[in-house]
Amino acid sequence: MKRIVTTALAASLALGLAACGSDSGDGSASGAGDKSVTLVTHDSFAVSDDVLKAFEKQSGYTVDILKGKDAGSAVNQAVLSKDNPQGDVFFGIDNTLLSRGLDNGIFTPYEAKGLERIPEILQLDAGEHRVTPVDYGDVCVNYDRAYFEEKNLDPPQSFDDLADPRYKDLLVTENAATSSPGLAFLLATVDEYSKDGWEDYWSKLRDNGVEVVDGWEQAYYERFSGAGKGDKPLVVSYASSPPVLDMESRPKEATTGVSTGTCFRQIEFAGLLANAGNAEGGKALIDFLIGEQFQQDMPLQMFVHPVRMNTELPEVFLRYGEEIVGPHSLNPPTIDDNREQWIKTWTSLVVK
Amino acid sequence: MAVPAAFFAVFFAYPVGAIVARGLRDGGRWQFGRIPGVLGDPDVLGVLWFTLWQAAASTGLTLVLALPAAYVFARFDFPGKQLLRALVTVPFVMPTVVVGSAFLALTGRGGVLDGWWGIRLDTTVWAILLAHVFFNFAVVVRTVGGLWAQLDPRQEEAARVLGAGRLAAWRHVTLPALGPAVAAAALMVFLFTFTSFGVIQILGGPAYATLEVEIYRQTADFLDLPTAAVLSLLQLAAVAAVLAVHAWTVRRRERALRLVAPETTARRPRGAGERALLGGVVAVVAVLLLAPLAVLVERSFATPGGHGLGFYRALQESDGTFAVPPLEAVGNSLAYAAVATVIAVVVGGLAAAAVTRRAGPLVRGFDALLMLPLGTSAVTVGFGFLIALDSPPLDLRSSWILVPLAQALVGVPFVVRTMLPVLRAVDDRLREAAAVLGASPLRAWREVDLPLVRRAVLVAAGFAFAVSLGEFGATVFIAGPDRPTLPVAVARLLGRAGETNYGQAMALSTILMAVCAASLLLLERVRKNQAGEF
Numbered sequence: 001m002k003r004i005v006t007t008a009l010a011a012s013l014a015l016g017l018a019a020c021g022s023d024s025g026d027g028s029a030s031g032a033g034d035k036s037v038t039l040v041t042h043d044s045f046a047v048s049d050d051v052l053k054a055f056e057k058q059s060g061y062t063v064d065i066l067k068g069k070d071a072g073s074a075v076n077q078a079v080l081s082k083d084n085p086q087g088d089v090f091f092g093i094d095n096t097l098l099s100r101g102l103d104n105g106i107f108t109p110y111e112a113k114g115l116e117r118i119p120e121i122l123q124l125d126a127g128e129h130r131v132t133p134v135d136y137g138d139v140c141v142n143y144d145r146a147y148f149e150e151k152n153l154d155p156p157q158s159f160d161d162l163a164d165p166r167y168k169d170l171l172v173t174e175n176a177a178t179s180s181p182g183l184a185f186l187l188a189t190v191d192e193y194s195k196d197g198w199e200d201y202w203s204k205l206r207d208n209g210v211e212v213v214d215g216w217e218q219a220y221y222e223r224f225s226g227a228g229k230g231d232k233p234l235v236v237s238y239a240s241s242p243p244v245l246d247m248e249s250r251p252k253e254a255t256t257g258v259s260t261g262t263c264f265r266q267i268e269f270a271g272l273l274a275n276a277g278n279a280e281g282g283k284a285l286i287d288f289l290i291g292e293q294f295q296q297d298m299p300l301q302m303f304v305h306p307v308r309m310n311t312e313l314p315e316v317f318l319r320y321g322e323e324i325v326g327p328h329s330l331n332p333p334t335i336d337d338n339r340e341q342w343i344k345t346w347t348s349l350v351v352k
Numbered sequence: 353m354a355v356p357a358a359f360f361a362v363f364f365a366y367p368v369g370a371i372v373a374r375g376l377r378d379g380g381r382w383q384f385g386r387i388p389g390v391l392g393d394p395d396v397l398g399v400l401w402f403t404l405w406q407a408a409a410s411t412g413l414t415l416v417l418a419l420p421a422a423y424v425f426a427r428f429d430f431p432g433k434q435l436l437r438a439l440v441t442v443p444f445v446m447p448t449v450v451v452g453s454a455f456l457a458l459t460g461r462g463g464v465l466d467g468w469w470g471i472r473l474d475t476t477v478w479a480i481l482l483a484h485v486f487f488n489f490a491v492v493v494r495t496v497g498g499l500w501a502q503l504d505p506r507q508e509e510a511a512r513v514l515g516a517g518r519l520a521a522w523r524h525v526t527l528p529a530l531g532p533a534v535a536a537a538a539l540m541v542f543l544f545t546f547t548s549f550g551v552i553q554i555l556g557g558p559a560y561a562t563l564e565v566e567i568y569r570q571t572a573d574f575l576d577l578p579t580a581a582v583l584s585l586l587q588l589a590a591v592a593a594v595l596a597v598h599a600w601t602v603r604r605r606e607r608a609l610r611l612v613a614p615e616t617t618a619r620r621p622r623g624a625g626e627r628a629l630l631g632g633v634v635a636v637v638a639v640l641l642l643a644p645l646a647v648l649v650e651r652s653f654a655t656p657g658g659h660g661l662g663f664y665r666a667l668q669e670s671d672g673t674f675a676v677p678p679l680e681a682v683g684n685s686l687a688y689a690a691v692a693t694v695i696a697v698v699v700g701g702l703a704a705a706a707v708t709r710r711a712g713p714l715v716r717g718f719d720a721l722l723m724l725p726l727g728t729s730a731v732t733v734g735f736g737f738l739i740a741l742d743s744p745p746l747d748l749r750s751s752w753i754l755v756p757l758a759q760a761l762v763g764v765p766f767v768v769r770t771m772l773p774v775l776r777a778v779d780d781r782l783r784e785a786a787a788v789l790g791a792s793p794l795r796a797w798r799e800v801d802l803p804l805v806r807r808a809v810l811v812a813a814g815f816a817f818a819v820s821l822g823e824f825g826a827t828v829f830i831a832g833p834d835r836p837t838l839p840v841a842v843a844r845l846l847g848r849a850g851e852t853n854y855g856q857a858m859a860l861s862t863i864l865m866a867v868c869a870a871s872l873l874l875l876e877r878v879r880k881n882q883a884g885e886f
Contacts, residue, residue, distance in 0.1 A: 043844070069828075073572040080374075080735060084742045100575065175558040177573060214558055340574055344395070351558045 037281030038064040038087030040273070042074040045092060046301040047294065055288045061281045071180055075101055082106045082274060088282035091134060091270040091289065095124060095329070096183055098131065098269065099336030107131055107271035108279070113287045118307045122267050124332060131269035134289050135304040138239040138324045139184035140263040141171070142256050144226030147233035156234065158261035159192050162205060169209035171234040172223040175351065177343050179215050180266075185236045186346055187335060188264035188328040195338070202349050212351055226256040239263060240303045243320040254320040263327040268304065356703035356722070356764075359695075363757050364725055367736030368584075374739065375581025383578070390582040396566070400586070403546060403562040406477065410484035410545040411538050417485055417636055418492035419534070424633045425493055426500035428626070429618045436637065437493075438873045443641055444490040445818040445868050447839035448550025450861040453846055454644040455483050455555055457651055457858075464647055479555040484548065486641055488541040495537035496530060503529055505617055535601040543594050547587065547727050549825055563587045568731045584732045591727030592720075599720045645865060652858035656851060663855035678856060681841035682863060685821055688752075688837055692759035692820035697813050699760065700767025707768070708775040722768050725761045730825020733758060737830055752835065758826040763816030770815060774808035807878055814875040818868050838864045 039045075045067060056062055066087050068074035075097050078090050082104060093101045101107065107130040120126065122133040141162065143155040156167050174182030190198045211232065213219050220237050223230035227245055242254040270289050272282045288294055295306035299314050306313075313321075376383050390396055425437060443451065458464050459473035459482075466472050473479040503526060511521040549564040561569065563583055570580040621630050655662035667679040700722075707719045725733070737758060741748045748754050786796040824839040831840050838860060845857035 069572075076572060076575045077738065079575060080739050081742065177558065177569065212558060340576070343574075347558070348395075 035061060036064055037061045037089070037278050037285050038066055039285060040066045040068070040074065040078060040085070040087040040090045042071040042092040043067050043069055044071075044302060048297045048301060051293050051297045054293060055285075059281070059284045059288070061278075061284065063285065072097065078106050078273070079104045085273040085275055085277075088273055088276040088278045089270055089285045089289075090273055092268055093131065093271070094180070094266045094268045095332050096180070096187065096266065096335055096339070098124060098332040101271070102130060102332075103336070106274055108274045108276070110272045110283055110286060112283075112290055114290050114308070117309050118290065119309060122307050124267065125269075131271040132286055132290060133267050133307045134270050135298055135302065135307055136265060136267045137304040138263040138265050138327050139181045139188070139236065140239045140324065141185075141259040142220075142224070142226065142235050142237040142241050143259060144224070144233040145253070145255055145257055147225055155257060155259060156262075157259050159189060159201065161259070162210075162234070162262070163201065163208050165208065167208065167234065170232055171205075171209075171236075172211040172213060172219050172230070172232040173236040174216055174219050175212055175214050176346050181216050181236055181238065182212075183339075183343070184264040184266055185262075186342060187330055188262060190338075190342065191264070191328040191330050198342075199345060199349060202346065206350050210350070234259075238303070239324050240299075240305070240317065240321055242322075243314075243316040244303050246320045247316045250316075258322050258324075260322060260324055263324045265324075265327040265329050267307075356699045356706065357718070359699045359764075360721065363737075363741075364728075364733070364761055367740040368728060368732055369736075370740035371577075371732055371736040372581045372584055375577035375579075375584075386578050387582050387585075390579050391586070396579075396583070399561050399563060399566045402560060403564075406480060406484075406560075406562070407542050407546040407548075409477075410481050410488070410548075411541045413481055414485045414488045414492060414541050415534070415538060417640065418489045419496065420629060421489070421633045421637065422493045422497035422500055424630055425497045427505070427618055428621045428630055430621065430630060434876055435873070436634075438869060438876045439645075440493055440637060440641060441490040441872050442645065442865060442869050443486050444488070445815075445822045445872070446487075446865065447822040447824045447842070448487075449554065449824055449839055449843045449846065450648070450864060451483060451486060451644065452550055452554030453842075453857065453861065454648040455479055455486075457647045458644050477560070480548075480551055480560065482640065483551045483555055484541075484545045486644060487551070488544055489637075489641060491540050491544070492534075492537045495540070496533045499533045500526075500530060501617055503617070532601045536598055539594055539598040539601065543591060543598070543727050546590065546594070547729065549730065563590075564729050564731075567729045571731055571735060580732075584729055587727070587729060588724075591724065595720045595723050595727070598723070648858055648865070649862050652855065652862040655855060663852070663859040666852055666856050667859055678836075678841050678845065678860060681836045681838050681860065682867075684835050685838040685864075686867075688755050688759060689817050689820040691753070692756035692763055692823075693813050693817045695756060695760035696763030696767050696816040696820070697809060700764040700812065700816070701771055701809065703764070704768045704771035704775055707772060719768070723765045726765050730823075731829070733761065734826040734829030737826070754830045755827055755837065756820070758830060759820035759823045760816070761826075762823055763819050766815040766819055767812040770812040771805075771808050774805060810878045811875055814871050814878070818871050821864065821868060821871075 045065065052063060064087070068077050071092050071094060074090075075093050078085065078093075079100065085106070090101075090106070102125065109129045110132075111129045112132045115123070115129075115132065118133055122136060124133070125131045141156065145155075148155045153166065156162050156164070161167060162171055173185055176182040176186040186198075189201055192198075193201045211223065213223060216237070219235050220241070221228040221230075223232045224235035224237075225231055225233050226235070227241075239258050242256045242258065245256055246254055270286050272279060272286060276282050290308060292308065292311070295308040295311045298304060298306055299317055376386065421440070425433070455473075456463065459471070459479055460466070463472070473482070508521050508525045511525050512518065516524065546562070547564045548562050549568065552560055552562050552565050553568075556565075563586065567580050567583045567587065570576045570583065621627050652663055653659045653661070668677050703718070703722055737748075737754055741754065748757075782800045783796050786800050787793070791799065822839060823837075824843065827837055828840050828843065831837055836844065842857045842860050842864070845853045845860065
């Protein structure tokens with residue numbers, strides 16, 4: 001009897017596999033065509049339908065968008081699959097992770113058309129053109145205006161302010177190990193207090209009652225009093241958060257403000273993936289990402305700043321946002337050499 | 353045996369080996385010298401210590417709370433018993449993201465307990481331990497209760513007639529018979545809690561990490577593959593040890609026990625003491641198991657404009673979070689789970705048949721090996737699939753079949769464990785008798801084997817289906833962005849801010865729960881108190 005059961009089971013397995021075989025054949029055929037180009041990116045990527053359609057019409061390529069999880073794991077996934085990449089262009093590697101991508105050789109050099117319209121300070125790989133800057137944004141402490149007006153207290157503007165007892169128990173930030181704004185905030189303090197002084201600063205911050213949560217959503221929407229039902233009037237978020245928050249209710253003055261001395265600049269890049277199946281299409285796609293249409297569409301889609309000079313900003317950005325002058329930054333190789341050690345030290349200092 | 357062995361070689365051993373090798377090989381040479389360095393790291397030791405003690409504590413707590421329930425389900429008859437048994441099993445197959453959010457809704461900031469009494473348990477160890485009890489309650493109830501129901505109560509009565517006190521009779525008669533089953537259940541719970549991932553991530557906050565969480569962080573956050581590889585090997589070794597002990601207890605359990613039909617051992621509870629016990633068990637089940645599920649359902653209807661179907665209606669629209677309306681995830685999940693079930697039943701059935709037919713240490717080793725995927729880090733499997741199955745002849749990376757393959761990997765152990773006892777019980781002489789009486793082999797199979805095995809296949813398929821439906825860890829890495837499964841869609845909705853997204857996540861979870869509960873209720877009808885190993 002067992003032999004018969006076995007045969008029956010084997011037969012159904014063969015049937016199952018045959019069915020799978022024909023289907024997977026269809027699946028891979030659609031990805032391999034020369035007329036489509038695949039963009040690998042993170043889950044925050046967004047673009048207007050008509051802007052994307054315009055590119056498809058004008059270039060003749062259809063675009064497949066493959067979204068991973070957050071930026072960090074998207075980059076890691078690209079590193080792991082570099083010999084046989086999942087697509088042609090990667091978008092969304094930022095200056096905190098750039099060296100990891102470059103050192104692992106996941107990109108092929110390509111000098112994009114229109115590069116001369118991007119300020120040189122944003123072109124971190126200008127010598128080799130392995131990546132092209134597409135947007136930038138600043139991670140800064142946001143404050144709840146109503147809270148500080150009611151308490152008759154000036155909102156903090158600098159890192160020193162945040163450690164001041166007047167602002168005790170008011171700040172919530174994200175876990176630097178799991179959240180990109182959390183890491184940016186840590187890096188900003190390293191830039192401000194140097195490699196030797198940042199640990200002292202964080203001890204003070206801890207003594208001043210800083211709260212750490214896992215992700216940005218939790219910090220901004222659950223703990224921050226300016227945007228949600230939380231009770232903390234200070235949160236680590238983005239310089240573009242105030243325009244986003246107010247874009248629908250449109251109050252006279254922004255309900256939240258930005259502590260301009262606490263900002264860290266994040267620049268996001270796109271690059272042609274090494275071993276890409278459709279390199280020509282990939283190049284066209286990169287040109288498109290820094291072209292006028294995409295750059296104008298981007299602020300209200302992803303709430304970041306266009307890199308293309310003289311791109312007009314949406315009205316809500318001008319009205320509720322603030323242009324950050326002289327933000328903190330660190331060069332990518334320094335970040336890459338120390339990231340892990342800093343996060344480890346930070347974790348044992350603040351979280352545990 | 354060839355088919356299941358090949359399946360495991362290609363879809364388990366090879367991908368896992370590839371990702372471990374990526375971490376431990378440098379310039380074509382193995383770098384085992386890295387192992388002591390990682391194991392000597394005090395942070396890693398801290399993680400290992402937490403993994404061990406929380407698993408031990410979770411197992412103890414689960415046993416304390418679930419053993420009385422096993423007794424009640426085995427010995428008492430009461431109205432609604434079948435429904436309650438099915439409900440108790442629902443948590444076991446729920447995806448951790450859903451359970452995590454249910455516990456947050458119950459014990460987190462602004463949750464039900466916070467609102468009523470100001471009690472918050474999130475980011476404490478208690479939330480983790482209680483969530484583990486929630487998940488594994490059914491393992492104890494099913495494994496121990498199934499056997500308990502078939503133990504002849506007259507043996508204990510006989511001992512009492514011979515003058516033994518109540519406790520002594522229990523200790524000398526029932527406990528030795530139950531012991532191996534309790535040990536096996538405890539080991540399974542230990543295995544599941546030792547490799548806990550979603551619960552720790554969602555409820556533990558940044559401060560707690562199990563080995564599994566640390567493997568994920570090292571791989572996905574730091575891309576420190578060498579450390580991740582060493583941790584994966586460490587976890588694999590620990591799991592293999594647990595499984596070896598488990599296999600040993602299972603074999604001891606197979607020693608002959610005098611078993612009777614479960615219908616004859618259960619009766620109405622008598623007296624105040626027994627009724628109090630039943631009441632207590634029902635109360636524990638209600639508070640620990642049903643309350644989180646009920647909160648989830650309640651939240652799915654609690655729209656800003658009062659209770660209604662608003663969140664369910666919103667599931668039909670696509671809003672930019674997904675390329676498709678979230679409701680399509682239901683169809684995706686059902687299709688994936690159906691394919692995964694077919695694969696799991698075929699592979700698991702063949703494996704069970706092979707293990708029954710032959711004995712000896714090799715086959716016993718194979719039996720234990722089949723359980724290994726249950727204890728292997730899902731992130732290791734997911735990333736392994738990503739880097740290993742990407743070149744001809746096995747270029748499956750952009751194919752949808754990867755998802756059901758990964759899900760089947762978790763389903764197979766359940767199929768094997770359900771089919772084994774039944775296959776072992778089929779008496780070869782029955783078939784020979786049929787042949788002697790003139791039946792063709794096909795007819796003999798149809799008349800003798802099929803009726804005996806069919807029920808086990810159905811039960812196994814039901815389990816594999818429910819488990820596949822809930823699989824999250826590996827699926828999240830390989831599910832195509834345009835074809836999310838239910839748990840993946842729930843996780844993505846939970847990761848987005850805003851009341852509507854949260855409500856939609858709760859609504860999708862409720863749908864998932866309903867599908868799981870329905871398939872388990874069907875199972876319950878087919879199964880009629882069979883003593884499987886789960």
